[in-house]
Amino acid sequence: MDELFTVNELAQELGITARTLRFYETKGLLSPQRAGTTRVYTKRDRARMRLILRGKRLGFSLAEIKEYLDLYKVDNENVEQQRLLLARVRERMAELEAQREDLEAAVAELKDIEEQVAETLKTKGVTT
Amino acid sequence: MDELFTVNELAQELGITARTLRFYETKGLLSPQRAGTTRVYTKRDRARMRLILRGKRLGFSLAEIKEYLDLYKVDNENVEQQRLLLARVRERMAELEAQREDLEAAVAELKDIEEQVAETLKTKGVTT
DNA sequence: AATTGTATTGACGTAAACGTCAAGCTTGTA
DNA sequence: TACAAGCTTGACGTTTACGTCAATACAATT
Numbered sequence: 001m002d003e004l005f006t007v008n009e010l011a012q013e014l015g016i017t018a019r020t021l022r023f024y025e026t027k028g029l030l031s032p033q034r035a036g037t038t039r040v041y042t043k044r045d046r047a048r049m050r051l052i053l054r055g056k057r058l059g060f061s062l063a064e065i066k067e068y069l070d071l072y073k074v075d076n077e078n079v080e081q082q083r084l085l086l087a088r089v090r091e092r093m094a095e096l097e098a099q100r101e102d103l104e105a106a107v108a109e110l111k112d113i114e115e116q117v118a119e120t121l122k123t124k125g126v127t128t
Numbered sequence: 129m130d131e132l133f134t135v136n137e138l139a140q141e142l143g144i145t146a147r148t149l150r151f152y153e154t155k156g157l158l159s160p161q162r163a164g165t166t167r168v169y170t171k172r173d174r175a176r177m178r179l180i181l182r183g184k185r186l187g188f189s190l191a192e193i194k195e196y197l198d199l200y201k202v203d204n205e206n207v208e209q210q211r212l213l214l215a216r217v218r219e220r221m222a223e224l225e226a227q228r229e230d231l232e233a234a235v236a237e238l239k240d241i242e243e244q245v246a247e248t249l250k251t252k253g254v255t256t
Numbered sequence: 257a258a259t260t261g262t263a264t265t266g267a268c269g270t271a272a273a274c275g276t277c278a279a280g281c282t283t284g285t286a
Numbered sequence: 287t288a289c290a291a292g293c294t295t296g297a298c299g300t301t302t303a304c305g306t307c308a309a310t311a312c313a314a315t316t
Contacts, residue, residue: 007263018263023304036312038263054230059187061302071241076248083254086245093238096231102182103228110221113199117214120204126211135293150294151274165281166293189272 005041014049024052027062029069058099068092133169142177152180155190157197186227196220 007018021039024030029052032041048069055065071089075081121127135146149167152158157180160169176197183193199217203209249255 017305019305020303022264027303037265038312054234057187057227057230058234059185063302071238074241074245074248076245079249079252079254082245082249086242086249089238089242089245093235093242096235096238099185100228100231100235102185103224103231106182106186107221107224107228110199110217110224113202114214114217114221117202117204117210117217120202121207121210121214124207126207145275146293147275148273155273164293165295191272 003043005046007039007041010041010046010049013046014053016053021049024049024062027066029062029066058096131171133174135167135169138169138174138177141174142181144181149177152177152190155194157190157194186224 005013007021011018011021021030021041025032025039030045030048032039032045034040051069052062052065055068056062060068067088071085071092074085133141135149139146139149149158149169153160153167158173158176160167160173162168179197180190180193183196184190188196195216199213199220202213
C-alpha cells in the first residue's frame with residue numbers, strides 16, 4: 001500500500017502549488033514517476049519535498065538545497081568520493097552552526113526587548 | 129572621536145557593495161547623514177547594517193528585516209503601541225524557535241551521514 | 257459519444273535584491 | 287587650472303523563484 005499522489009494532491013498536502021512541484025522538477029530537485037505523461041508522486045517524493053521545504057525555511061537557495069540532497073545519494077564504493085562527501089557534510093554543518101549563532105543572538109536581543117517592554121508596562125500597571 | 133565612513137569604506141568593511149548600501153537606503157532600512165550630497169555613515173549605521181546582514185543570513189527578506197528593526201524604536205509612552213510591540217516581539221521569537229528546530233533537524237541528519245561515511249571509510253581502512 | 261475535469265508543456269509576467277553602466281558634480285592634487 | 291578620484295542619481299539588466307495564462311491532451315462521468 002504505497003500511497004500515491006497527483007501533483008495537485010501533493011501540492012495541497014505540502015501547502016504549495018503544483019507549479020512549484022513542476023518547477024522544482026525542472027531544476028532537478030525531484031523526478032517523480034509518470035503514468036503516461038501524468039506525474040505520480042510517492043511518499044518518498046513527499047519526504048524529499050519536506051527536506052526541500054525545510055531547506056527553504058532555513059534560507060537556502062534551490063541550488064544549495066540540491067547540493068544538500070546530493071549528500072544523501074552515497075556511493076560507498078568510491079573512496080575518493082566518500083572523502084569529498086565527508087568534507088562537504090562538515091562544511092554544511094559548519095554553516096549551520098554559524099547560522100545557529102546568528103539565531104541565538106537574534107533571540108537574545110528579542111528577549112531583551114521583551115523584558116524592557118514588559119517592565120515598562122508593569123510600571124504603568126498594565127497586565128501583560 | 130566618532131569614526132565616520134564613506135559608502136565605499138563602509139561597504140568594504142561589511143563585505144558588501146556601495147550599491148547595496150544605497151539600495152537599502154531607498155528601502156528605508158538606513159538613513160545616513162549627508163555632507164552636502166555625500167553620504168556619511170557612523171558606527172551606529174554600521175551596527176544597524178550588521179543587524180540587517182544577520183537578518184539576511186537567517187533568510188529574512190528586507191521587508192521583514194525592516195519590521196524587525198522597527199521593534200527597536202520603542203515609544204514607551206503609548207501603552208497600546210507597547211502591547212503591539214510585545215506581541216510582535218513574541219511572534220518573532222516563535223518564528224526563530226521554529227527555525228531553530230529546522231536547523232537542529234538538519235544538523236542531526238548531517239551528523240548521521242557523517243557517521244555513516246566515517247564508518248564506511250574506517251571499514252576500508254581509510255583515515256578520516 | 258459528448259462533456260467536464262485534470263494534467264502537461266510552453267511562454268510570458270513578476271517581485272525581490274541587487275549589478276552595471278551612464279552622465280554629471282565636487283574635490284584634492286600636480 | 288587641468289584632471290583624476292570618488293560621489294550622486296537615474297535607468298536598465300539580471301538572477302531566483304515562482305505566478306499566470308494559453309493551447310492541448312488525456313481521463314472520467316453522464
